[in-house]
Amino acid sequence: MTSLLNEQQTSFIPEEFSPIRWSQSALELLDQRKLPAQTEWLRFNTAPDVAKAIHDMVVRGAPAIGITAAYGVALSAIEHQQALGRGDTTAINQDIEQLAESRPTAINLMWALNQMKTILAAQPNAQVIPTLVAEAIKIHQQDIEFCHSIGRHGASLIEPQSTVYTHCNAGALATGGHGTALGVIRTAFSQNKIAQVFAGETRPWLQGARLTSWELQQAGIPTRLVTEGAAGHTLKNNEVQWVIVGADRIAADGSVANKVGTYNLAILARHHHCKVMVAAPSSTFDLTIHSGEDIPIEQRAEEEVTQLQGIQIAPEGISALNPSFDVTPPELIDAIVTEQGIIEQPDAEKIRRHFQR
Template structure:
């Protein structure tokens, strides 16, 4: 079966002059699209995790800029460029760790600066559409490059959700898994549940089941025992920001999986577009790590599960050192055993 058969999900859609987001807070029980007509609404949806995943956040923000331009130009055609600055800043600040967000806003800002006089919306919409289309094309390219690293036979483990829901479509880590599954290279896919938001249980499992790819869930704490069984060949994850030396920020729990993979001789693959690489940061120590509300850990589905009086520490991401990563797969190529020289060569090529 072609990997294109496993590509029916779109989380971010521009439809009839508004942005529609598949509300990922409600999956898998409810499939509901939230229709947004303002930049402030898009920024709030990003903060509230209606949309999540670094590439998808960037794409949503690009369309948010279109909505901002439409509103500012309608207020008064003269001076709209000056007034839109606050909207761009609001979108860029919605979540701090995913560099794709600031990258997309910066690209739209550059388009604004180049726009001729008159209504800017057609040109900005074309740029947002291009960001979306380029992301899907990049995901297909990464799918092919990453799948080529996987020898036939054996299983893979993934963490969080780096699929169609986290991107424009097809996915990064799940794009590799989709391509490898279609080629008969993977016997089984395991997905960690990914506390506290359960992106693995709610989102990755939903995507794979919907696309007809068998998936087995496991509690996050079961990963070590799974890897010691010798059936898993690769751990495959996405990324929210990659530093110049290859250190990678991804969903909390990723660092622990990298340590476990190295202990058990399992390959560790990061799959992300080059827009995720932040060459301004020498290493992962400079990556800002978002800390989210304690209630996400203390509660489950709105109900308190922790003992009264307990506190919680809730970093949304951790940083995996490049030394624990076997391959970083991008649309421009693969960096094996990544380091600063390898990352620089990738971007220079």
């Protein structure tokens, strides 16, 4: 434990539910792979272990990944403080590179790492450690505040007694707390606007089945779980007003990379006259990328498709395609909601104006 840190000042456990806690110079993550059957918190003391936790989906969701990576940089500085005292940041920069490679599509990851790198570059000595910890905590706290703002803006678009459909998990588990897509749903439900939520199961990790349904059930929000193949049937035979999802990266033209299956839903929603809302903080935008064609799509292990919890469900030797994300073009999106407000019928010019406020 470093003498540069006052634990009473730097430990941070959010007042509301969050899958991330900073305590006693260590990072604690709720192991989301084991939900809903088991609630287990894992403790991390090194950045490489944090990077592995991100890659292995102990923590997931773009905002939560960014927060976790920021804490990972703080852990690296603590671990390598003797070298840092000599002005040597080599080991920390190597840890930052490893964190950056853990989930390449989620732009919040790079945004948070860049925040931490700027601080480190300005003060490359051991005295920077408390500042790095404070910045990680600030990123965490700010994300919770942003989620509440997103919730309020998104809820303003929803009419009373609405039925909505959500995909993957963009709730408190995917953020610092409250959630983006589920933040909108939570806020709208508190305003008596939500009558029913349909939650897509989200193969192959089943985040919708395991995580979103659990979160909504905990909040007392009426929820029905839907298989991926039943999405079209559900939209056709139920009056669903909104499909509400999160995002992992948004290009300058409004193209949205999100959990694979989002593109399918957007096409189905357009056919069935259902609106599509994307809820995400400003840090999810990558304005250096002009269109969705330039967004890197993470390809994950084939075993995630051919196996279920380690049990082979497909023929031995069969090949599988396992993209973790797909890209929805802006013409299929009715609104992008950030902490700053609402971008209706998004395009490059509207997004540019949104960030010039």
